[in-house]
Amino acid sequence: MTSTLDARPGLxxxxxxxFAALAVICLAELLVVLDNTIVNVALPSIGVDLQTGVSGLQWVVDAYTLTFAGLLLACGNLGDRYGRRRVMVIGLVGVGVMSVAGASAETLGQVIAARAAMGVFAAAVFPATLALIINIFTDVRERALAIAAWTAMAGFAIAIGPMSGGWLLEHFTWHSVFWINVPVAAIAVVATLTLVPESKASAVGRLDPLGIGLSIAGITLLVWSIIEAPKHGWTSATTLGGIAAASTLLVGFVLWELRTPTPILNMALFRNRRFSLPALAIAIAYFSMFGFLFLITQYFQGVREYTPFEFGVASLPFAISVAVGAPIATLLAQRIGTTAVIVFGLLLTGLGLYLGGQVNVDSIYLTGVLPSMVSMALGLAIVQGPATESIMSSLPLDEAGAGSAVNDTTREIGGTLGVAVLGSIVASYYATTIAPVIDRVPDSFMNENEKGFARATVLSVLEIRQREIPALLEPQREQLITAMKTTVLHGSHTASLVATGAVLVCALVVAIFLPWAPADGDSVLLAWRNKD
Structure with a gap:
C-alpha cells in the first residue's frame, strides 16, 4: 500500500x-504558525481601539487555538482522502480571505469571528505540510533533513512573532498583523500549485463522519475547558464538567475507531512505542515551551519594560537556537538512535526551565536570561525533530495526513495546557499577593478599573509608568512597580519548577519505555513502500 503521488517529469x-517544494511547504507552515503568535503583540492596540477588556482580548487568541486544534485530526484525514495539496491550497486561500476580514473588522466580535475562521483554514494547512514532506522525501537521510527544516521553521516562527509584530505596530496600525498574511498566502498558493506535487492515499474506504464528529467535539471541548480553567478555576463545575464531557467524547471516539473498518485514525498506531512515546515527548515539550514563552513575555515586557520590538530582538537567540538545533539533532538521531537524543533534549529543556525560574528583577540579560532561553530552545529543537521523524517513520504513507495531525494535535493541546496551567500558577500567586498592595493605592492615583488591570497582570506596569503624577508620589510609584515585578517573578519560579518536574518525568518515561537501539535503517515507511 502506498500513497499516490503526482510525479510530473523532473519534479x-x-x-x-x-527541496524547492520543501521551501514552499515551509512558507505555508510559517504563515500558519506565525499567525498564531504575531497577533499577541497587537492585543493592547486592539483593546484600545475597540474599547474591550482583557477577557475579550484573550478570545482573539483563543478562538484561533480552539478551532485549529479541534479540526487538525479531521483535516489530516480529509487530506489523505482527497489530496493533501488540494486541502492545503484550500486552507491557504481561506487564511488569506479571513485575514482580509480580520483587517477590515470594526468590532471585537468581528475580529474574534475572523480569527476562529482563520483557525479552521489553518487546520487544513498544517497536517498537509508534514504529510507532503513524508511523501516527497522517501530517502531516509533526506527525509530526516526535511523534517528538521520543518521543525526548525515552526520554532523559528513562534520566536520571531513578537519581533515582526512589534515592527509592524511601530509603523502601522493593528490591522497590519492581518494584512501581512494576504500577500504571503497568495505567494504560497501560487508556489504550491507550481512546485508541490499532489499526493493522497491510494485506497480509501467509506468516509467516517461519526469519527470526524467525535474527534472535533472531543478535542474542541477539551481545549475550551483548558482555556477557560484559569477563569472559572481548575476545580469548578464548569472546568471539571467540560473535561469529563470531553473525556467521554474522546473515549467514544477511540471505541468507535477500534470498531469501524475505515477509521480516520488507526488506533493500533499507539501500540507502537516509536509513535506514542515521541508524541508524548512533543506534548510535554510544547507544554513547557508555550508556558516558557508566556512567562518570558511577562518578564521582558512587564519586568524589563521592553517594547514589543525590543522583546522580539531579545528573544532572537531562542529562534536561532531552534533553527540550529533541529537539523543537527534529527541527523544525529539517525546515527545514535532517537531515544538518546530525545532524553537529552528533555533534560536540556528542564535545565532551561529551571534556570528561567531563577531570574530576578536585577538579573543581567547575558548571564541570567540568555542561558535559560538558549538551553530551552536547544532542548525543544533536539526533542522536536527526532520525535517528529520517529512518529512519521512509523506510519504507512496512506496514513501520513492522520499521523501528522496526531503530531500537530499533541503540540496544540500540550501548548494550550502549558499556558493554562503555568499561567494559572503565576496569575494566582500574583493576584493573591499583589491585591493588598494595590488596594492601598489612593483612588486619586488609580481608579477601580485600573486597579483591576494591575491585579490581573504585571503588564500594567507599562501603563503605570507612563502616567503623569506629582513628583511627590514618584517614590510610591517605584515601590508599587518593584512589588509587582518581584511578585510575578516569585510566581514564575513556582511555575518553572512545575514545568521542570513534568519534563523530567517525561524524560524518565521515554528513557525506560522507548527502545534505545537505533531503528532499522530500512524504516517502517520504506518497508511499507517496498511491499508493493
Whole structure:
C-alpha cells in the first residue's frame, strides 16, 4: 500500500526540485504558525481601539487555538482522502480571505469571528505540510533533513512573532498583523500549485463522519475547558464538567475507531512505542515551551519594560537556537538512535526551565536570561525533530495526513495546557499577593478599573509608568512597580519548577519505555513502500 503521488517529469527526480517544494511547504507552515503568535503583540492596540477588556482580548487568541486544534485530526484525514495539496491550497486561500476580514473588522466580535475562521483554514494547512514532506522525501537521510527544516521553521516562527509584530505596530496600525498574511498566502498558493506535487492515499474506504464528529467535539471541548480553567478555576463545575464531557467524547471516539473498518485514525498506531512515546515527548515539550514563552513575555515586557520590538530582538537567540538545533539533532538521531537524543533534549529543556525560574528583577540579560532561553530552545529543537521523524517513520504513507495531525494535535493541546496551567500558577500567586498592595493605592492615583488591570497582570506596569503624577508620589510609584515585578517573578519560579518536574518525568518515561537501539535503517515507511 502506498500513497499516490503526482510525479510530473523532473519534479521528484531532481533533488533541487524536492527541496524547492520543501521551501514552499515551509512558507505555508510559517504563515500558519506565525499567525498564531504575531497577533499577541497587537492585543493592547486592539483593546484600545475597540474599547474591550482583557477577557475579550484573550478570545482573539483563543478562538484561533480552539478551532485549529479541534479540526487538525479531521483535516489530516480529509487530506489523505482527497489530496493533501488540494486541502492545503484550500486552507491557504481561506487564511488569506479571513485575514482580509480580520483587517477590515470594526468590532471585537468581528475580529474574534475572523480569527476562529482563520483557525479552521489553518487546520487544513498544517497536517498537509508534514504529510507532503513524508511523501516527497522517501530517502531516509533526506527525509530526516526535511523534517528538521520543518521543525526548525515552526520554532523559528513562534520566536520571531513578537519581533515582526512589534515592527509592524511601530509603523502601522493593528490591522497590519492581518494584512501581512494576504500577500504571503497568495505567494504560497501560487508556489504550491507550481512546485508541490499532489499526493493522497491510494485506497480509501467509506468516509467516517461519526469519527470526524467525535474527534472535533472531543478535542474542541477539551481545549475550551483548558482555556477557560484559569477563569472559572481548575476545580469548578464548569472546568471539571467540560473535561469529563470531553473525556467521554474522546473515549467514544477511540471505541468507535477500534470498531469501524475505515477509521480516520488507526488506533493500533499507539501500540507502537516509536509513535506514542515521541508524541508524548512533543506534548510535554510544547507544554513547557508555550508556558516558557508566556512567562518570558511577562518578564521582558512587564519586568524589563521592553517594547514589543525590543522583546522580539531579545528573544532572537531562542529562534536561532531552534533553527540550529533541529537539523543537527534529527541527523544525529539517525546515527545514535532517537531515544538518546530525545532524553537529552528533555533534560536540556528542564535545565532551561529551571534556570528561567531563577531570574530576578536585577538579573543581567547575558548571564541570567540568555542561558535559560538558549538551553530551552536547544532542548525543544533536539526533542522536536527526532520525535517528529520517529512518529512519521512509523506510519504507512496512506496514513501520513492522520499521523501528522496526531503530531500537530499533541503540540496544540500540550501548548494550550502549558499556558493554562503555568499561567494559572503565576496569575494566582500574583493576584493573591499583589491585591493588598494595590488596594492601598489612593483612588486619586488609580481608579477601580485600573486597579483591576494591575491585579490581573504585571503588564500594567507599562501603563503605570507612563502616567503623569506629582513628583511627590514618584517614590510610591517605584515601590508599587518593584512589588509587582518581584511578585510575578516569585510566581514564575513556582511555575518553572512545575514545568521542570513534568519534563523530567517525561524524560524518565521515554528513557525506560522507548527502545534505545537505533531503528532499522530500512524504516517502517520504506518497508511499507517496498511491499508493493
Amino acid at each position: 521528484l527526480g531532481s533533488r533541487s526540485r524536492r
